Amino acid sequence: MAHQNAALDSVFHALADPTRRAVIQRLGRGSATISELAQPFEMALPSFMKHIGVLERSRLIVSKKTGRVRTCLLNRDRLIAAERWFGKQHALWGSRYSNLDGLLAKLNGVENEG
Amino acid sequence: MAHQNAALDSVFHALADPTRRAVIQRLGRGSATISELAQPFEMALPSFMKHIGVLERSRLIVSKKTGRVRTCLLNRDRLIAAERWFGKQHALWGSRYSNLDGLLAKLNGVENEG
Numbered sequence: 630m631a632h633q634n635a636a637l638d639s640v641f642h643a644l645a646d647p648t649r650r651a652v653i654q655r656l657g658r659g660s661a662t663i664s665e666l667a668q669p670f671e672m673a674l675p676s677f678m679k680h681i682g683v684l685e686r687s688r689l690i691v692s693k694k695t696g697r698v699r700t701c702l703l704n705r706d707r708l709i710a711a712e713r714w715f716g717k718q719h720a721l722w723g724s725r726y727s728n729l730d731g732l733l734a735k736l737n738g739v740e741n742e743g
Numbered sequence: 744m745a746h747q748n749a750a751l752d753s754v755f756h757a758l759a760d761p762t763r764r765a766v767i768q769r770l771g772r773g774s775a776t777i778s779e780l781a782q783p784f785e786m787a788l789p790s791f792m793k794h795i796g797v798l799e800r801s802r803l804i805v806s807k808k809t810g811r812v813r814t815c816l817l818n819r820d821r822l823i824a825a826e827r828w829f830g831k832q833h834a835l836w837g838s839r840y841s842n843l844d845g846l847l848a849k850l851n852g853v854e855n856e857g
Contacts, residue, residue, distance in 0.1 A: 634761040645755035647748040657835040712829040718822060721771040
C-alpha cells in the first residue's frame with residue numbers, strides 16, 4: 630500500500646507539468662530521441678533534461694542510450710495504473726452524487742434548516 | 744488550452760500526495776467536516792489545513808463554513824476532467840503498443856541491428 634502510494638505520488642507529480650504531459654503525449658505516438666522530444670519546446674537542454682529525469686524517476690518513461698543517442702519510450706502500464714486510481718473513486722461514488730450544483734443546493738438546504 | 748493546462752497542473756499536483764488522495768476518497772462517500780476529515784491522520788491541524796488548501800485551490804473540493812463548522816464537498820466534475828486526460832492518451836496510442844516488455848525487446852533489437 631505504501632509502495633503503491635509512493636508510485637502514485639511520483640506519477641501524479643510527474644503529470645503536474647505541461648511540458649512533461651506533452652512528452653508523454655508525444656511518446657504515445659512512438660519512441661523518440663531526446664533531441665526529437667526537446668525540439669517543440671523553447672527551453673534550454675539542461676532544463677528539459679530535468680523534466681526527463683522526473684518522468685524517468687516516476688517510471689512513466691524509460692530511456693536507453695545507444696552510442697551518443699538516448700531514446701525514450703512510454704511505460705504505458707505505469708500510466709494505466711495511475712488511471713486506475715480514478716476508476717476506484719468512481720466505484721466508491723456509486724450513484725451518490727449527480728453533480729456539484731446539486732451538492733451545493735443540498736448544502737444550502739442544510740444551512741437553511743440549521 | 745493554457746487554462747486547461749493550468750487546471751491539470753493544479754489537479755495532478757493536488758493528487759500527488761497520499762493524505763490529499765485519502766481526503767478525496769473519503770469525500771467520495773459524502774460531504775464531511777474538517778474535523779471528520781482530519782480524524783484518521785496523525786497530523787497537526789495546521790498541516791492538515793495546508794492539504795485542504797491545496798485541494799481547494801485545485802477546485803477538487805469546495806468548502807463552506809456554517810457557524811464554526813467548515814464542511815467539504817468533492818467536486819466530482821473536476822476529477823472527471825483530469826481522468827479524461829488519460830482517455831485522450833489511450834486514443835492517441837491506438838494499437839501501437841502492447842506492453843513495455845515488447846517495446847524493450849524491440850529497442851534491444853534496434854540496438855543489435857546498429
